[in-house]
Amino acid sequence: MHKTMETDVLVIGGGVTGTGIARDLSLRGVQCILIDKSDLNAGASGGNHGLLHSGARYVGSDPEAAVECKNELGILKNNAGHCIEDTGGLFIAVKGDDEKYIADFPGMCEKSGVYCKKIDPALARDMEPVLSKDIIAAYQVNDASINPFKISIENMNDAVLRGSQFLSFCKLIEFKMINHSIEYAGIINENNGETFQIKARTYVNASGAWAGMIAAMAGITINMVLSKGTLLVTSKRMTKRVINRLRKPTDGDIIVPGGVVSIIGTTSIRVDSPDHIYPTINEVDQIIDEGGRIIPDLKTCRYIRAYSGARPLVSEGKIGDDRSVSRGFTLRDHKMDGADNFITITGGKLSTYRLMSEKASDLVCWKHSIFSKCLTKEIPLPSTKSGEWSEPGMMATEPGMSKNFNDPILCECEMVPQSAIDTIVSSIKQAGGKPNLTSLALRSRIGKGPCQGAFCSLRIFSHLYDSNVLKDHSDITNLKGFLNERWKGEKSLLWGQALAQSSLKEMIHSGLFGLELIENKN
Amino acid sequence: MKINKNTDCDILVIGAGLAGYIAAARAADLGLKTIQAGNSSALFLASGLFDLLGVFPIDSGKILTHPYSAIKQLQSDQIYHPYSKTTPDQIKKGFQFLASFLDSAELKYSRPGANNKQILTSLGTFKPTYMVPETFSKGCSLDEKNLLIVDFKGLRGFSARQAASGLGRKKGKIHTLTIDLPENNGSLNPVHLARSFENQEFIQRLADKLSMFSGKADIVGLPAICGIHNSLEIVKSLEKRINMDVFEIPGMPPSIPGLRLKNTFEKKLSDLNVSFLSNAKIVFHAMEKDHFILQAINDNFETRIKARGVILASGRFPGGGLFARRGIILETVFDLPVFQPKTREMWHQLNFFDAKGHQINQAGLETDNRFRPLDKTGKPAFENLYAAGSIIAHNDWTRLKSGTGVSCVSAYTAVNSFYKKHLR
Numbered sequence: 047m048h049k050t051m052e053t054d055v056l057v058i059g060g061g062v063t064g065t066g067i068a069r070d071l072s073l074r075g076v077q078c079i080l081i082d083k084s085d086l087n088a089g090a091s092g093g094n095h096g097l098l099h100s101g102a103r104y105v106g107s108d109p110e111a112a113v114e115c116k117n118e119l120g121i122l123k124n125n126a127g128h129c130i131e132d133t134g135g136l137f138i139a140v141k142g143d144d145e146k147y148i149a150d151f152p153g154m155c156e157k158s159g160v161y162c163k164k165i166d167p168a169l170a171r172d173m174e175p176v177l178s179k180d181i182i183a184a185y186q187v188n189d190a191s192i193n194p195f196k197i198s199i200e201n202m203n204d205a206v207l208r209g210s211q212f213l214s215f216c217k218l219i220e221f222k223m224i225n226h227s228i229e230y231a232g233i234i235n236e237n238n239g240e241t242f243q244i245k246a247r248t249y250v251n252a253s254g255a256w257a258g259m260i261a262a263m264a265g266i267t268i269n270m271v272l273s274k275g276t277l278l279v280t281s282k283r284m285t286k287r288v289i290n291r292l293r294k295p296t297d298g299d300i301i302v303p304g305g306v307v308s309i310i311g312t313t314s315i316r317v318d319s320p321d322h323i324y325p326t327i328n329e330v331d332q333i334i335d336e337g338g339r340i341i342p343d344l345k346t347c348r349y350i351r352a353y354s355g356a357r358p359l360v361s362e363g364k365i366g367d368d369r370s371v372s373r374g375f376t377l378r379d380h381k382m383d384g385a386d387n388f389i390t391i392t393g394g395k396l397s398t399y400r401l402m403s404e405k406a407s408d409l410v411c412w413k414h415s416i417f418s419k420c421l422t423k424e425i426p427l428p429s430t431k432s433g434e435w436s437e438p439g440m441m442a443t444e445p446g447m448s449k450n451f452n453d454p455i456l457c458e459c460e461m462v463p464q465s466a467i468d469t470i471v472s473s474i475k476q477a478g479g480k481p482n483l484t485s486l487a488l489r490s491r492i493g494k495g496p497c498q499g500a501f502c503s504l505r506i507f508s509h510l511y512d513s514n515v516l517k518d519h520s521d522i523t524n525l526k527g528f529l530n531e532r533w534k535g536e537k538s539l540l541w542g543q544a545l546a547q548s549s550l551k552e553m554i555h556s557g558l559f560g561l562e563l564i565e566n567k568n
Numbered sequence: 569m570k571i572n573k574n575t576d577c578d579i580l581v582i583g584a585g586l587a588g589y590i591a592a593a594r595a596a597d598l599g600l601k602t603i604q605a606g607n608s609s610a611l612f613l614a615s616g617l618f619d620l621l622g623v624f625p626i627d628s629g630k631i632l633t634h635p636y637s638a639i640k641q642l643q644s645d646q647i648y649h650p651y652s653k654t655t656p657d658q659i660k661k662g663f664q665f666l667a668s669f670l671d672s673a674e675l676k677y678s679r680p681g682a683n684n685k686q687i688l689t690s691l692g693t694f695k696p697t698y699m700v701p702e703t704f705s706k707g708c709s710l711d712e713k714n715l716l717i718v719d720f721k722g723l724r725g726f727s728a729r730q731a732a733s734g735l736g737r738k739k740g741k742i743h744t745l746t747i748d749l750p751e752n753n754g755s756l757n758p759v760h761l762a763r764s765f766e767n768q769e770f771i772q773r774l775a776d777k778l779s780m781f782s783g784k785a786d787i788v789g790l791p792a793i794c795g796i797h798n799s800l801e802i803v804k805s806l807e808k809r810i811n812m813d814v815f816e817i818p819g820m821p822p823s824i825p826g827l828r829l830k831n832t833f834e835k836k837l838s839d840l841n842v843s844f845l846s847n848a849k850i851v852f853h854a855m856e857k858d859h860f861i862l863q864a865i866n867d868n869f870e871t872r873i874k875a876r877g878v879i880l881a882s883g884r885f886p887g888g889g890l891f892a893r894r895g896i897i898l899e900t901v902f903d904l905p906v907f908q909p910k911t912r913e914m915w916h917q918l919n920f921f922d923a924k925g926h927q928i929n930q931a932g933l934e935t936d937n938r939f940r941p942l943d944k945t946g947k948p949a950f951e952n953l954y955a956a957g958s959i960i961a962h963n964d965w966t967r968l969k970s971g972t973g974v975s976c977v978s979a980y981t982a983v984n985s986f987y988k989k990h991l992r
Contacts, residue, residue, distance in 0.1 A: 327913050331894070454724055454755035504725045504820045508690070511730035512719070512746075519692050519733040526921055533920035540916060541892040545928075546885040550613065552920075552929075553886070554820060557966035558615045559691045560622075562921040563629055 049242040053079040053211070055410055056231055056246035058218055058260055059253035060084075061091030062194060062396060065201035066403030066422070067252055067410075072208035073425060074411060074418040079244055080210065081233060083217035085479065085488045086198045089254045089320060091396065092488070093355020095277060095302045095309050097288060098122060099397040100135060100188035102162055103295060105154035106147065111374050112158040115397045119188060122400060126427040129197045133303055135189025135288035136170055137162070138340050140180040143293050148183045151292060155185075162187050174285045176341050189288035191302050194396055199433040199489060206477055207428075214479040221249070221264045227386040228264060237480045248410050249388045255320035255356040257392035266383040268376075268390060269361040272318070274354050276325040277311030278333055278539065281348040281496055284308040284341055291340055298336025301344075310337045310344060317356060325352035330538040348543055350496055351535040358392045375402045379409060387413065432473035432489065434466075456509060457502035459495020466490065467506055471515055481515050483507060483528035496544075499532045500551035526561050570867075575843075576874035577603045579986060580862065582850050582901060583881030583889065585610045587957025587975035589833040590662075591879040593669045594983040596840035600990070603873060604837070605845040605864050608830060610887060615818045616792065616825020617704070618666070618677065618976075620659070621651070622684060622696030622969025627923035631696040635684050635973075648962040650974045653937045654981060659973060662980035663699065673836040675828060676702040676800050690726050690791065690819030692734025696969055701825055703803045707789060707815035712740035716785035717817070718778070719744070722752040723761060725820045726791040743785055747777055758793050762824045765795040765802050775809035785812060792816040793824050796831065845871060850882075852902050858951065877952035877986045880933075880941065881979065882959055889959040890931065897931050899959075904941050904949055907934050907961040925967040932961030938985040939978045952989070954982035 055071055057064045060082030068078045082088065098119050101112035123130060139148045155162040163186040170184035171177050202212050213233075219241070220232040230245040251260045258270035283303050291299030301310045313329045330352055338345040360376040375394030380386075391406040404420040411418050453463040470489050471481040479485055483503060486492055492506060493499030507525050510516040516524075529551070540548050555561045577600075581592045584606025595602040621635040624642055632638050636656050643652045651659070663680035670677055677699045678685070685708040686694040700708065715735070719728040728744035735742055749756070751764070764770045778788060794816055795802040807814045818825065834844070848864035848871070855861070860878050864871040882889030882901060891900050897908045908931040909915055915928040933941040933955045940948040941955045956979035958965060965971035 324918070334894075452754045454722060456724065501725075501820065504691075508725050508727035508730050511733065512727040514729075517729075517733065519736065522691065522693070525691075530920050534918075537916045537918070537920075540928075541894045541912075545892045546888075549885045549929075552926075552966050553613065556921070557969070557971065558617075558695060558818065558820075559689055559693050560631075560695050560969070561691075561693070562923060562967065563623070563631065564693065565629075 050230065051079060051242065051244045053077055053244065053246050054414070055248050055250055056081065056244050057250045057252055059089075059251070059256070060086045060198065060202070060212065060214070061089050061252065061254050062087070062198050062201070062399040063254070063391060063394070063402050063406070064252035065198045065205065066399050067250055067391070067406050068205035068210050068212075069201040070403045070407040070420060070422050071410060072205040072210045073421040074407065074416065076410065076414070076416065078205065078210040079213060079246070080202065080205070081213045081216040081218065081244070083215065083236065085214045085485050086202065087195050087488060089256070090355035090357060091194050091198060091254070093277070093353050094194060094275070094396050095300055095311055096191050096194050096304050097300065097302045097396070098130065098190040098192045099395070101158060101160040102135075102137060102155055102185075102187045102189075103290060105151070105158050105160055107295060108374065109154075109158045111395075111398075112160055114374070114401060116158070116160050118398050118401055119190065121423055122192070123190065125422070125425070126197060126200070128429045129193050129200060129427070131191045131303070133189065133191050133287045135187045135290060136174065137185040137187060137290045137292040138170065138177060138181055139183040139292035140178055140339055141182055143182070143291070147293055151185065160187070174287060174289065176284050176343050177289070178340055178342055183292060185292065187290075189290070191288060191304055192396065193304070195488065196433045197427075200427050200430060202477070203430045203433065203473070204428055212477040212479070214477070214485065218260060218263065223264060223385070226384050228388055247387060248413055250406060250410060251388065251390040251392070252406065254392060255358040257358055257390050261380070261390055264380065264385045264388055266380055266385060268378070268392070270392070271359040271361040272316065272320055273357040273359055274315045274317045274323050275312035275357055276329040276333065276352060276354045277309050278330060278349050279351040280308045280310065280344070281350045282307065284343065284347070289340060298333040301337060301341060307350070320356035323354045323356055324534045325354050325538045327538045349539040350498065350544065351494065352538050353535045360393045377402070377405050377409060432470050456505040457492040457495070459497050459502065460491035462490055462492050462502070464509060467509060468513070482510065482521065482524045484524060484531060487528060487531070493528065493532050497547060498536050498551065499529055500547065500554060503528055522561070522564055526564065529555060529561075571869040573869060573871045575603065575871055577601045578875070578990065579877045579879060579983070580605065580860070580873055580875035581879045581881060582606065583883055583887060583957065584608050585881065585883050585887055585957060585975070586614060586829070586972060587979045588879070588881035589829070589837070590666055590976055591881055591956050591979035591983050592837055592842050593833065594665060594980050596837060596842045597665075597669065598983065598987045600987065602842045603845065603875070604842055605848050605850055606882070607847050608834070608844070610883070611826040611830040612822045613886075614826035614829060615823055616701055616829060617687065617695065617697040617818060618663070618699035618972040619696070619969040620663070620684070620698035620973040624968060626925055626964060626967050629923055631684075631686065631694070633684055634682065635698060636682065646962065648934070650939070650960045650963050650978055651970070653935065653939065654977050658981060659977045662976040663973075665980055666976050667699065669836070670832060673832045674798070675832040678702065678705055688731060688734065688789070688817055690731050690817055692731050694734070695818070698973065701799070701816070701828070703794060703799050703816045704792070704818065705815065706787060706813045707817060710735070710787070713786040714741045714784060715787055715789065716743045716745060716778070716781045716812075717789045719746050719791065720752070720756055720761065721746055721748040722754060722756040723758065723791060723793070724755055731789065731817055741784070743781060745777070745781070747774070758822055758824055759796070759827070762793040762796045765793065766797060771802065771806055772809065775806060778810045778812070782811060787813040787815065789815055789817050792818050796824060796827060799828060850901055855950070860950070860953075876990065877954070879954050879956050879979065879982055880959060881956040884932065884958045887958070899933065902949065902953065904933055905944050907931060925964040929964040929966065930962055932959050932963070934961050939982045952986060954986060956982050
């Protein structure tokens with residue numbers, strides 16, 4: 047007999063939207079279980095710029111999205127300030143850029159009510175000295191940067207505090223349909239291979255790029271268009287503000303500061319599946335060449351990582367450039383598709399995740415005949431300890447951090463001490479997850495500095511054995527998995543100093559420890 | 569003001585990794601006037617284990633017991649591999665020279681024999697290697713002995729439980745012990761800890777703790793931090809006090825066995841009048857008749873060096889012998905042609921641990937049978953320029969576990985060939 051869990055709402059997908067819905071519903075007293083086949087932010091929520099759009103980027107292509115961005119930015123700055131850096135932003139045009147778009151830009155901003163202020167190119171270069179000498183126009187806007195890992199962790203932590211539950215590495219395998227409704231969801235725990243069932247009143251598909259596959263399990267078709275975007279992380283922060291290229295949105299035209307680094311992107315390449323996507327050498331070269339037009343240092347600086355996310359866009363049947371498919375979100379009540387207690391929320395963007403969560407939660411409550419008001423606009427998102435360590439450059443010496451000298455630093459690039467690892471381990475355990483290098487990496491900065499896990503992986507791994515979190519030698523495949531995950535992001539960026547560093551990693555992990563000779567589980 | 573100097577020598581060795589040190593050692597041993605230039609911290613990364621050939625073919629995934637028979641196979645399959653430019657006999661002679669050189673400087677290694685050893689690492693994996701420091705030897709034959717593995721609280725990256733996890737076995741008990749030293753204030757610096765081992769009182773305190781296991785364990789494994797100098801004596805003294813065998817377990821850098829090698833080479837080479845230019849960038853200027861004119865530059869000095877021969881043991885990317893731009897790999901001192909994959913797409917595999925290894929690790933200098941780098945036409949680029957160690961192409965040493973063997977045989981052979989010609 048299978049184990050069965052019961053809950054009000056089963057949310058599928060642990061990205062910003064799914065965790066946002068879990069918190070929103072929990073605040074309204076609706077209990078949720080959130081499952082993810084991998085872990086928090088394993089999809090596009092972890093593979094983006096970390097940019098809170100002021101709206102200005104969309105004033106030409108999608109005015110409705112521009113207004114949503116503008117409104118959400120105000121709400122999030124007030125309610126989730128600890129996940130946000132209020133950097134401000136600039137739109138910059140260089141010689142050769144479309145003069146008509148430049149001329150139309152302030153008018154389009156005004157129409158959407160999005161703030162923009164024209165400034166002198168010389169002033170822009172004073173504000174951000176790395177900008178190109180070829181600037182022909184500059185506007186100041188209200189962009190901000192957000193830590194998407196932290197926002198998901200904090201949303202989930204708050205939901206758990208209010209009685210909801212998070213199950214990582216639990217993958218949906220079937221919907222049992224009876225009379226136009228889902229009777230239960232069949233789930234497999236990928237950690238131990240056990241299968242079980244979750245019975246809920248309503249099932250929410252918040253699986254982002256996987257939404258089409260999840261819907262298909264209930265016999266419903268959603269035409270997803272998946273567009274891969276690749277981003278590069280520089281080893282140093284290049285600018286104080288978010289820098290946008292002032293032109294019709296295309297490749298390599300946004301540079302976002304994130305703590306001590308900057309993130310530059312992106313590309314847009316149609317992919318068939320959101321699984322196993324990785325940055326290619328072509329994309330990397332293209333981003334560097336384009337980004338180098340506004341910040342010439344991008345052509346020579348050191349990069350520490352590249353990553354890709356698949357934008358979940360819902361096709362309305364038109365064919366063309368994926369960037370012209372709406373970046374607005376799609377909320378569908380599947381009652382009309384023959385599944386009464388099933389809804390899908392997908393598309394959209396990080397900047398509007400809260401609004402998407404609100405609308406999806408409204409629909410759930412409406413279906414449950416609960417008359418409740420969304421509270422995420424009013425009640426600030428609490429700050430918890432396990433959320434702190436996903437912040438880049440967060441150091442043991444910063445105010446508010448422990449200055450315990452008996453606390454060895456395990457990740458030296460990102461200054462993550464042993465006590466932080468222990469805190470995150472216990473929060474993963476509490477949430478029902480499996481603490482190991484990969485789950486720690488999703489919740490902290492470990493392995494994200496210049497050494498890309500060469501040293502910290504070993505220090506943390508041995509600490510996990512030491513503290514009995516790991517026991518079996520077979521867990522060594524987790525070390526391989528962690529290094530391979532880092533590798534995906536390094537491999538297209540290996541030249542100069544970064545190549546020397548990755549060779550060193552190979553000397554240690556292959557040359558000495560012979561990890562390539564260890565067979566992978568399964 | 570920088571100091572300007574002029575100096576000349578028979579042979580200049582560029583590089584202070586294992587290949588550079590072996591070349592300098594052989595040159596000094598043959599009585600050549602030798603200068604060595606390089607970054608002396610490179611050996612902090614060396615495990616201290618000497619590999620010959622641990623895996624072959626590269627994607628076999630199998631650990632070799634008999635390296636010399638595999639080398640014969642390699643010589644017929646991989647004609648461009650550096651081992652195919654020499655003989656098993658020459659390889660063994662190189663190792664014998666290395667062992668006796670270190671021996672004379674009081675750093676004892678196991679003898680170069682016929683077989684590989686398998687040694688337990690801190691990760692709990694077994695590494696195939698050829699020669700090990702004597703302090704490691706007993707760890708190569710753990711059989712079914714009752715074992716105690718010890719770690720130190722605050723010594724990051726070494727967990728006794730983790731090392732023990734790799735020893736799945738039927739007979740023999742495994743115990744683990746964590747020692748919390750009063751001097752630990754969070755993290756222990758491995759170099760400081762290794763120095764503590766040179767103190768008799770420390771050894772006695774340690775022995776008192778380990779004695780709890782007398783009768784329960786036959787042999788004790790410690791992280792490789794048992795002293796910087798005289799490590800073998802320290803281990804023996806500990807064995808005597810606890811009446812159990814003791815061995816060291818290799819682990820992540822910084823590596824104390826690597827530091828022991830560096831100190832031993834430095835001291836012995838300085839006794840043999842080899843001069844060392846530390847952390848200098850070497851620039852090649854021109855040939856003056858049959859002499860190389862080079863310049864060694866660092867923050868304090870600029871030295872003009874006139875050398876009859878040069879051994880290029882500058883390593884690959886970490887050592888700085890090769891440098892990769894976004895698309896092309898260059899040799900950094902002589903701008904020699906570098907064998908390399910055609911495009912950047914081909915440099916690396918999708919999987920970091922791909923069994924075939926990464927194509928970029930085949931990159932390097934192509935040489936003749938005396939290890940002289942070739943120019944574009946396939947002839948030696950210079951009459952008296954030799955390459956040694958990892959800068960030589962067609963040797964993915966991290967996968968083949970062939971790093972020391974190639975360093976040793978190339979350095980040894982290169983210096984010998986230069987010496988023969990120099991005498992004439």
